[in-house]
Amino acid sequence: MSMKRSIISQLIASIMVNAIYAMVNYPIVLVSTILAPFSLLIVIAFVSHGALTPIAIGGALIMTMVSSGTSMQQDLSHLKNDFKVQDMVVSSPTRAWVYLLGMSLSEIIYSLPALIVLSILAAIYLHTGVLGYITIIAVMLIMFAFASSLGFLLSTLSSDIVQSWAFSGIVSTILSALPPVYYPITYIPQPFQYLAYLSPATYAAQIVQNVTGLTSFNSGAIALDWVVIIAITIITLFIAIKKSKWRED
Amino acid sequence: MLNVRNVTKEYEPGKKALKSFSMSIPAKGIFALIGRNGAGKTTLIRILATQMALTAGSADLNGLNVIKDADELREIIACVPQEGRAVGWLTPRQFVVSYLMWRGFTRKDATARFEKVLKELNINRYADTLNRLLSGGTKRKVLVGMVMSSEAKVLFLDEPTTGLDPISRHELWNTLMKLKKDHFIFLTTHYLEEAEVLADNIGIIEDGRLMALGTISDLRRKVKYPYSIKILSDKRFTKPKKGDIIKGVDGHYQIVTTEKEARRISRQLIDKKVRFSMNPLTLDDIFYYIVKKPIAEENYVNEEEHY
Ligand SMILES: Nc1ncnc2c1ncn2[C@@H]1O[C@H](COP(=O)(O)OP(=O)(O)O)[C@@H](O)[C@H]1O
Ligand SMILES: [Mg+2]
Numbered sequence: 192m193s194m195k196r197s198i199i200s201q202l203i204a205s206i207m208v209n210a211i212y213a214m215v216n217y218p219i220v221l222v223s224t225i226l227a228p229f230s231l232l233i234v235i236a237f238v239s240h241g242a243l244t245p246i247a248i249g250g251a252l253i254m255t256m257v258s259s260g261t262s263m264q265q266d267l268s269h270l271k272n273d274f275k276v277q278d279m280v281v282s283s284p285t286r287a288w289v290y291l292l293g294m295s296l297s298e299i300i301y302s303l304p305a306l307i308v309l310s311i312l313a314a315i316y317l318h319t320g321v322l323g324y325i326t327i328i329a330v331m332l333i334m335f336a337f338a339s340s341l342g343f344l345l346s347t348l349s350s351d352i353v354q355s356w357a358f359s360g361i362v363s364t365i366l367s368a369l370p371p372v373y374y375p376i377t378y379i380p381q382p383f384q385y386l387a388y389l390s391p392a393t394y395a396a397q398i399v400q401n402v403t404g405l406t407s408f409n410s411g412a413i414a415l416d417w418v419v420i421i422a423i424t425i426i427t428l429f430i431a432i433k434k435s436k437w438r439e440d
Numbered sequence: 441m442l443n444v445r446n447v448t449k450e451y452e453p454g455k456k457a458l459k460s461f462s463m464s465i466p467a468k469g470i471f472a473l474i475g476r477n478g479a480g481k482t483t484l485i486r487i488l489a490t491q492m493a494l495t496a497g498s499a500d501l502n503g504l505n506v507i508k509d510a511d512e513l514r515e516i517i518a519c520v521p522q523e524g525r526a527v528g529w530l531t532p533r534q535f536v537v538s539y540l541m542w543r544g545f546t547r548k549d550a551t552a553r554f555e556k557v558l559k560e561l562n563i564n565r566y567a568d569t570l571n572r573l574l575s576g577g578t579k580r581k582v583l584v585g586m587v588m589s590s591e592a593k594v595l596f597l598d599e600p601t602t603g604l605d606p607i608s609r610h611e612l613w614n615t616l617m618k619l620k621k622d623h624f625i626f627l628t629t630h631y632l633e634e635a636e637v638l639a640d641n642i643g644i645i646e647d648g649r650l651m652a653l654g655t656i657s658d659l660r661r662k663v664k665y666p667y668s669i670k671i672l673s674d675k676r677f678t679k680p681k682k683g684d685i686i687k688g689v690d691g692h693y694q695i696v697t698t699e700k701e702a703r704r705i706s707r708q709l710i711d712k713k714v715r716f717s718m719n720p721l722t723l724d725d726i727f728y729y730i731v732k733k734p735i736a737e738e739n740y741v742n743e744e745e746h747y
Contacts, residue, residue, distance in 0.1 A: 200544055275523050282519035283543050438510070
């Protein structure tokens with residue numbers, strides 16, 4: 192008696208609700224998502240007289256993925272708390288992982304316009320080979336996996352919009368204000384460099400800056416960067432799966 | 441069958457929303473759970489609809505345990521949460537079609553199902569208006585349309601008619617009456633009248649406990665007396681020879697008694713110039729009678745010192 196259910200349909204539903212319809216029904220959303228990554232990029236490019244433009248583009252690619260991931264937190268909380276959509280979905284054949292995978296894909300779709308523009312800039316300003324681009328894409332995907340797991344975890348902990356704002360304020364300070372993604376870490380005065388290493392984005396930025404030849408690190412440092420971002424992603428994903436509450440307590 | 445056995449829900453230590461709640465009802469037609477705000481209706485519905493864990497006890501629907509067999513149960517259920525709203529930046533069409541796609545329908549099937557429900561619910565002209573621009577009642581209908589357009593045979597509706605105008609409410613009743621032929625609908629409401637019209641079985645919940653369960657005539661039989669006298673002035677009242685005294689929701693004392701005794705008391709009250717009203721028991725009176733225990737003997741006043 193149970194019907195055949197299309198997982199593709201289920202994924203598309205999340206993408207439509209959270210990304211496509213938002214952009215179609217509110218075109219202003221589209222403008223804002225395209226502009227989002229460029230604010231810091233433009234400041235850095237002008238202030239450095241163009242010297243830091245390539246580094247800042249690499250940084251913007253990383254930060255776009257990080258903020259797409261953390262948007263999961265706000266979007267999931269909004270749907271869960273203000274519309275009770277998650278309750279509707281829990282009481283249905285939709286599995287938690289399908290809903291969440293669909294929602295995380297929707298965040299990437301949402302950022303797609305910005306990513307396309309950034310990719311064009313990257314092709315112009317970043318001088319690296321195929322391996323370099325593969326490395327950049329890998330780092331972007333890892334950072335996205337990290338940030339969206341964190342976003343999901345936090346969304347299950349927030350029960351209203353005010354808590355949700357508080358979480359995103361903290362997360363954006365740690366993930367985007369602290370780390371030197373738009374410029375080299377040497378620009379940060381010494382004691383504060385240690386602070387920067389608290390953010391996974393710092394390690395991601397070093398890999399990208401290294402592969403594009405914009406700054407150079409020894410291979411040991413880069414290996415450590417990979418270990419850190421992969422480890423922290425796995426740990427966050429693990430905690431998110433363990434702690435997250437599909438069915439409330 | 442829906443079996444609920446000693447279900448207890450403790451949100452915080454010492455704060456129980458359900459207190460060893462048990463009932464067993466056939467999983468067909470409409471079951472209406474009635475209770476005041478805070479009685480525990482939403483808590484029970486969320487547990488049964490697999491949204492929330494329970495603290496103790498167990499529950500199963502058609503042999504599927506709400507905890508252990510949740511995934512199988514989720515195949516056959518759909519729920520409109522009490523504070524559920526159609527997502528504001530979508531139109532009803534976009535929202536319902538997305539919901540159906542979440543359930544695994546193809547876009548084509550989902551759209552066809554939505555079209556059918558549109559006509560049924562009489563909301564055609566709002567199909568492509570953003571949800572956030574719709575009136576509260578229309579939003580509510582969109583959510584009912586959402587679950588009824590699905591393949592689910594068990595529908596949990598938490599206060600589906602709260603906030604609807606009388607006409608919309610009757611329209612929704614008609615829809616639910618049609619739906620119940622091949623669905624099991626578990627709904628909550630504040631209105632006994634609604635339960636009387638719709639429900640095959642009614643449960644009354646108060647303070648996390650089941651106070652009564654049965655058909656509307658079963659509930660009527662729970663109150664032995666057909667008449668009610670409501671004392672409108674704050675004067676005290678006499679102990680009836682037959683009947684009970686309850687304190688109504690508006691704080692007025694109410695004597696429920698036989699017709700004959702009601703006449704006798706009313707004559708006395710007229711003599712004493714006490715304002716009162718006398719009516720056959722309404723459904724609301726029955727509800728208060730069941731929910732509120734008759735007040736204790738010591739509150740009674742002797743014939744001599746009355747009024
Ligand atoms: N998440 C929660 N945390 C703590 N207490 C809650 C929570 N939800 C409901 N309650 C309490 O549980 C009781 C029953 O609530 P509820 O099931 O919503 O009642 P109803 O739906 O009948 O109005 C109320 O006293 C309410 O305050
Ligand atoms: Mg409720």
